[in-house]
């Protein structure tokens with residue numbers, strides 16, 4: 001019998017964002033990855049086993065070892081300044097060996113982190129990746145001198161062409177071997193004498209070097225600055241010695257155009273239109289969802305489940321009576337497989353509607369991210385968003401909101417200040433239509449025809465967006481967070497990388513959101529079987545007919561819209577309305593309360609009070625603007 | 636002058652960075668005394684600086700706090 005592998009060696013990939021860590025990770029580990037959510041954040045940490053061949057196991061004596069590779073979030077330094085840094089720090093502390101990946105095109109920036117890692121005194125290998133880009137830009141790097149200067153083994157790589165990755169694997173295995181057998185010294189990088197002096201007094205009280213280092217760095221601003229300055233000087237000196245052609249290069253023409261205020265804005269509008277409207281709204285939310293919902297789930301799955309449930313419990317559709325009292329068994333059947341069935345409608349919603357949208361969304365986002373477009377977009381909108389109490393980074397959740405507001409609300413975690421988190425969350429909940437809704441609204445508005453209904457709808461939302469942002473910016477104390485970002489070069493995205501990111505993120509999101517959707521269905525289901533739904537609808541009718549001047553049948557759409565935003569809109573299709581009424585209904589529906597799942601996430605991310613404040617104000621905004629619009633002679 | 640007044644295409648010397656920004660910018664590769672190029676300026680928005688092969692955008696509110704000087708090239 002084979003002996004159980006006993007010891008795990010942790011190898012951590014650490015580096016700045018966009019240096020090619022994920023590509024290297026995928027190459028070294030193959031397809032079986034674990035994704036864990038770093039506690040309290042959306043930061044995913046991927047890890048997987050490095051599989052050694054029979055021959056490698058013998059050569060490096062790895063029989064008793066399992067090698068785990070961890071891909072840490074990209075950071076510029078590890079000082080717990082944000083969630084990513086904290087997560088990366090944890091990875092580094094748990095690692096037995098560190099693989100530090102840097103880019104050949106930004107050595108002076110990237111080596112700063114290398115120095116910080118070296119000061120932690122762990123076995124380390126340096127990978128200089130993206131060497132093809134250095135060649136194109138005629139940057140030559142003297143790796144021998146660099147290796148001596150840093151006291152580290154260096155591997156040059158072009159990850160996307162798999163160049164150098166075999167030597168990296170050999171080097172990792174060899175390091176493990178040296179470490180285990182203690183036959184050779186494992187390289188940990190030259191410690192900086194000047195930094196050493198700064199942390200000397202902390203070494204005695206701390207268990208590990210890294211702990212001492214962090215304590216020293218965090219002890220005071222001056223101390224941190226001193227240490228950082230030493231590092232920066234050492235790096236700059238080294239870089240000037242080993243890198244030739246350190247001069248301003250002509251940056252690529254396209255990259256330049258995208259940062260031009262006018263051309264950049266036009267491109268941004270076009271990209272967002274194609275992505276949010278054509279790809280997500282029309283293709284995914286329309287064609288794909290339609291196919292899955294009607295031709296697959298409602299044809300095969302739902303009738304099948306309904307069949308099974310109805311053999312045990314009676315299922316009553318379109319019932320508004322108090323079933324709990326009248327027919328308790330039917331109440332159970334209806335909860336499970338009725339109009340809002342936990343076993344019928346909820347899985348349909350999750351897998352036919354939400355999953356394709358989320359996949360499509362993360363796919364588009366990964367393309368924008370890997371091509372290097374996202375930071376450029378953030379730069380373009382920063383000026384505008386800062387007037388609304390946010391900064392450029394908030395564009396990411398705001399775009400995500402066009403996919404699924406629930407998903408976007410989770411992402412507000414990535415923002416730094418509480419103020420920008422709350423403002424972004426409020427704007428998402430109030431004004432951003434999710435793509436499920438966008439699909440339906442698109443159907444309604446194109447019934448009228450012409451660009452006018454679109455302009456009225458979008459114009460109203462825009463006004464509400466700007467006014468709410470400005471108001472909240474005034475009301476909430478503090479500032480909206482400042483904006484400093486590194487802009488990576490534009491690159492052609494790689495399909496493997498994109499698919500991997502898409503699948504991992506979608507999975508993390510769906511795992512988190514699934515319970516919320518079941519809870520939502522359970523709530524409406526119980527309202528229905530207790531007869532409360534009927535009462536609610538009856539009492540809300542006057543609001544619809546008197547305030548919004550809409551037909552009373554619309555009431556049910558709005559009530560359902562509280563649960564699932566696009567739900568209501570489907571019902572609207574069948575109600576005869578004038579053009580003006582249709583536009584009013586679409587605006588009110590968009591502004592109206594976020595779905596239950598979003599509210600649940602808002603409570604989780606902030607608190608009950610903030611979630612309720614957003615929820616209640618959406619009532620006022622929706623009905624206020626709806627009433628106004630209904631009385632304007634626009635059509 | 637302040638960095639937010641820089642114009643696209645100007646060559647700049649970084650004279651003074653306020654201390655709350657220093658450590659953040661040092662990590663990205665920019666410190667006092669560096670020579671950089673203003674690669675782009677969005678009206679009312681960030682300034683994009685280029686140093687070596689690298690580009691960094693600094694939001695307007697921060698750019699106001701950084702003192703620079705135009706250098707003759």
Ligand SMILES: Nc1nc2c(ncn2[C@@H]2O[C@H](COP(=O)(O)OP(=O)(O)O)[C@@H](O)[C@H]2O)c(=O)[nH]1
Pocket residue numbers: 015016017018019020021022023024074129130131132133157158159160161370371491492493494497
């Ligand atoms: N030209 C070039 N591009 C690369 C190389 N390695 C990675 N990339 C690209 O760099 C971008 C960032 O890579 P990724 O692995 O996502 O970086 P991470 O953020 O460090 O995980 C992607 O667009 C990759 O396709 C390389 O060796 N050469």
